[in-house]
Amino acid sequence: MQKLTNKEEEVMHILWHLEKGFVKDVLAEIKQDKPHYNTLSTIIRNLEDKGYVSHIAYGKTHQYYPIVSKEDYKKRFMNSAIENYFNNSYKNVVSFFAKEEKISVDELKEIIALIEKKQ
8 A cells, every 4th residue: 555645544534434435525525625626636636546545427427436445544553653653563553642741641551451352
């Protein structure tokens, strides 16, 4: 899977939410920094070229839908981030969030309980 730009990711989140839609449907979901219709159409076609979406043609109009699930993308994204930024260590990931105060002691205890349940 090729890496997505921030705008491509935003469009993918919209398509995952909509499940399928025309360019105008996607455009209606963008709340800030709305691109021009033609720009959005190009972004969606790029997503298609990268293998993330496909379409159904209705004459000259296309209805787009994701062919990569949000779950599959999330796994790839997380694995890449952990490998590139945390030296492939989940311990480093958890330590990072603990240091940044993004995870509480209670949440860490819940994680430990989940891990112990699986063993």
